[in-house]
Amino acid sequence: MKMERMRGAFAPAAIALLLFLAAGWVPAAEHPKASPPAKKEGASSQPQYAVPTPPFTPGIFPCSDCHKEMTPNPKRRELKDEHTNIVLNHAEGQRWCLDCHDTYNRDRLHLVNGQLIRFEESYRLCGQCHGDKYRDWKVGVHGKRTGMWNGEKQYLLCVNCHNPHDPRFKPLAPMPPPVRPEAIRK
Amino acid sequence: MPNEGTRDAHAHRMSRRKMMKGVAAVLGAMALPAKDAPASVWESFFQKNFRELSPEELKGVLARLEKEYSEKYKKAVTVRANPPIEGLLFGYGLDLSRCIGCRRCVYACVGENNQSRDPQIHWIRVLQLNKERGVDLEDAEQYYNPAKVPEKGHFYMPVQCQQCEHPPCTKVCPVQATWKERDGITVVDYNWCIGCRYCMAACPYGARHFNWKKAGLPPAEMNPDTHYLGNRPRPIGVVEKCTFCVQRVRNTPGRYTACVEICPVGARKFGNLLDPEGEMRYIIENKRVFILKEDLNTRPKFYYFYAT
Numbered sequence A: 001m002k003m004e005r006m007r008g009a010f011a012p013a014a015i016a017l018l019l020f021l022a023a024g025w026v027p028a029a030e031h032p033k034a035s036p037p038a039k040k041e042g043a044s045s046q047p048q049y050a051v052p053t054p055p056f057t058p059g060i061f062p063c064s065d066c067h068k069e070m071t072p073n074p075k076r077r078e079l080k081d082e083h084t085n086i087v088l089n090h091a092e093g094q095r096w097c098l099d100c101h102d103t104y105n106r107d108r109l110h111l112v113n114g115q116l117i118r119f120e121e122s123y124r125l126c127g128q129c130h131g132d133k134y135r136d137w138k139v140g141v142h143g144k145r146t147g148m149w150n151g152e153k154q155y156l157l158c159v160n161c162h163n164p165h166d167p168r169f170k171p172l173a174p175m176p177p178p179v180r181p182e183a184i185r186k
Numbered sequence B: 001m002p003n004e005g006t007r008d009a010h011a012h013r014m015s016r017r018k019m020m021k022g023v024a025a026v027l028g029a030m031a032l033p034a035k036d037a038p039a040s041v042w043e044s045f046f047q048k049n050f051r052e053l054s055p056e057e058l059k060g061v062l063a064r065l066e067k068e069y070s071e072k073y074k075k076a077v078t079v080r081a082n083p084p085i086e087g088l089l090f091g092y093g094l095d096l097s098r099c100i101g102c103r104r105c106v107y108a109c110v111g112e113n114n115q116s117r118d119p120q121i122h123w124i125r126v127l128q129l130n131k132e133r134g135v136d137l138e139d140a141e142q143y144y145n146p147a148k149v150p151e152k153g154h155f156y157m158p159v160q161c162q163q164c165e166h167p168p169c170t171k172v173c174p175v176q177a178t179w180k181e182r183d184g185i186t187v188v189d190y191n192w193c194i195g196c197r198y199c200m201a202a203c204p205y206g207a208r209h210f211n212w213k214k215a216g217l218p219p220a221e222m223n224p225d226t227h228y229l230g231n232r233p234r235p236i237g238v239v240e241k242c243t244f245c246v247q248r249v250r251n252t253p254g255r256y257t258a259c260v261e262i263c264p265v266g267a268r269k270f271g272n273l274l275d276p277e278g279e280m281r282y283i284i285e286n287k288r289v290f291i292l293k294e295d296l297n298t299r300p301k302f303y304y305f306y307a308t
Helices: A002-030 A119-126 A131-138 B002-013 B016-031 B039-045 B055-073 B104-113 B168-172 B198-202 B258-262 B279-286
Strands: A145-147 A153-155 B078-080 B090-095 B125-130 B154-159 B178-180 B186-188 B225-227 B268-272 B288-290 B302-306
Touching: A119 A131, B039 B055, B055 B078, B090 B279, B104 B125, B104 B258, B168 B178, B168 B198, B258 B268, B268 B279, B279 B302
Parallel strands: B078 B225, B090 B302
Antiparallel strands: A145 A153, B090 B268, B125 B154, B178 B186, B288 B302
């Protein structure tokens, strides 16, 4: 049932992606240095959550620092020059960089409907597939929430705990076990 | 018979009853504070049960304790006694499908609540259970220590005070030194506790702990933000337990408990059970929830659940 639901979601997503790529790609090919197509940025009609800054690798953001001089290459390929440390372990057969990162505005992500969103709102991107987790996260049940139990609550972004390219939570070293009673008795 | 007469005379001078009276008087006197004891010792000796203190008396008690602790731990210690906030009932949720058994909560609790480091007292016990056997407490292991957690085929269940609605521990206390507050937290008056440990025997969750020795609490590690019924330093010979960090949560706004704050996987949830919009109600209404040892009718307000 879960698979069916996912497949159901993928078809419109793929169509939207194709349309988006087709719309953005052709003019870019004609004018290599063309300005990015005017895409509307995510409207902030949604409730805002107190989230920290995304855990960027130091110095990597804004991405446009490097990317603004480059011609976007929307062809799916293995990256050989840069970002070689990123190993995609997240349904890697079904997606690659530009499914989430925007082709023309590298400082933004995009949803499947083409809407651009800031990295601080990446939970909306994750929520497109992981709707059940997104629903729980919004009410504070999935994921860590700190702050005041009856006041202002601090959320974490999905990517604060899950590496978006390799999302499985990594095992931790446990703190020491309790002292056995026979060792306490003196 | 002269011998008998002598004996009778002696018996008259020091009868058995008289001797026992004398022994009792001496022992009684020894139990009192010494003659040159500071006034604060006498004050604590004659201190009433927490629930019988008038507001003025309570103020005096808190001031006395603050002075005592500040001198002992060489820092400004505050002892508050915030009453329960009206119209709320604290509840706790623990997501068993998230917990990885890393024990961060155990040590965050120790740091927040001034437990004795040596001899060691932990209010949270993390049980490692077998996925194939489920919640089978006979099969639980609390001394697991692999290089990395979670271990394959296992899941983890932290156990601490379940803050029962029908707490068996408070019923057995012969001096009413422990009781359930209106916000649902069961607390101990450490000054009234006589250390009989009946409550420890009555608790089906092993959530109460005894100070067998003077608490080994290094002044540098002492948390100076304390509550009378919560994390203030405990004397020798009294019972202590989890209080949902009463010093943190009984404020408006109140911080989350230390264990919620530290949990790296976000398995721990805390909130007001009476708030229909709160996360606790969402969990109870939408997730698979169970309470530990339901058959004992203790009615815990500590809900284990599976988010997935």
